Amino acid sequence: MLVEYFCRRCGSHMATLNLPAVSEAALGLHALTPEERADIITFDALAERMRVKSICDECAAATRAGGDRKPRLFH
Template sequence: MRIIYYCRHCHTNLGEIDGQRVDEARLGFRSLTPEEAADIITYNSIENSTYVKTVCEHCQEALDAHPELNLLSNPLQ
């Protein structure tokens, strides 16, 4: 299974991990609440992939410089 990290705001692919070599516990997925996991992690059984939302440096810098963007539902699109 591939684990694909992408930015939740600009949808940039930030990297991939071969899920065969690492388990969910090492990635910290098990420490998430069910609500957090539902918001962050999406499983695609057809592609045998897991998609993980995160925030890229560019978007984080924009959010840090303009905190009011956090009030929008999808601030950087």
């Protein structure tokens, strides 16, 4: 199964894992509430793909530096 990580703010692709089998516990996602899980994780069973929303380093730094401003760098 493919597990793809994308930034929820800028949409940049952060990482792709190609795992023969995957569980939410192995990825540390088991601690999410049902609401968080619905917001953060999407499944495409046909393509055997899981998409996980996160925050990239650039957006995290921009958030710490200036609140809700979008980063000025494109990646």
